[in-house]
Amino acid sequence: PAKRPELKHSRLEDVAGEYVKLICEIQPQGPYAVIGWCVGGVLAFETAQQLVQMGHKVSFTGVIDGWAPDYIRRRGAAWLKAADFAVRCKRAYAEIRAGRRSVKSYMKSSTLFRRSPRADANPVSSDPELEMIEQFNWEMFSYLSRLQGAYEPKRFPGRVHIFVSQFRPTRWLADFSLGW
Numbered sequence: 001p002a003k004r005p006e007l008k009h010s011r012l013e014d015v016a017g018e019y020v021k022l023i024c025e026i027q028p029q030g031p032y033a034v035i036g037w038c039v040g041g042v043l044a045f046e047t048a049q050q051l052v053q054m055g056h057k058v059s060f061t062g063v064i065d066g067w068a069p070d071y072i073r074r075r076g077a078a079w080l081k082a083a084d085f086a087v088r089c090k091r092a093y094a095e096i097r098a099g100r101r102s103v104k105s106y107m108k109s110s111t112l113f114r115r116s117p118r119a120d121a122n123p124v125s126s127d128p129e130l131e132m133i134e135q136f137n138w139e140m141f142s143y144l145s146r147l148q149g150a151y152e153p154k155r156f157p158g159r160v161h162i163f164v165s166q167f168r169p170t171r172w173l174a175d176f177s178l179g180w
Contacts, residue, residue: 017050033061038066044061072179
């Protein structure tokens with residue numbers, strides 16, 4: 001089995017530095033393409049920053065559904081809860097409209113009005129390996145979210161492609177670039 005990475009750093013820049021070392025070990029010369037999803041998008045952004053600062057060419061930098069860290073801080077915790085609720089409503093509406101779920105099933109489960117359970121709470125599977133992966137995913141998300149909270153993104157010298165899912169709140173609740 002693969003060795004679990006240690007969640008030892010106190011700054012996102014240090015985690016990105018570890019990724020830069022691994023990337024350069026595997027592929028010493030660019031151009032590089034770097035992309036990440038959610039909090040991993042912020043990590044990908046910083047990883048690309050460091051590669052460019054080292055003189056490497058980064059041909060593609062992408063962030064998938066990742067809020068800019070300073071955008072979340074400026075908006076505050078109440079806004080983030082409202083945005084999370086809006087995402088769940090949009091997803092529920094799409095599922096109801098497509099016929100995959102009914103209004104009654106949402107009312108019965110009340111999943112619209114509570115956050116998803118933690119990955120380690122009442123696991124769906126009894127597969128220990130899958131449970132270990134789910135637990136690690138939750139730990140990694142929590143770890144990167146905490147580091148992202150203190151991260152101050154700097155101006156990037158290249159293009160950054162921001163991908164926003166159809167369920168992310170936009171218009172009056174958030175801008176189309178998720179703060180980037």
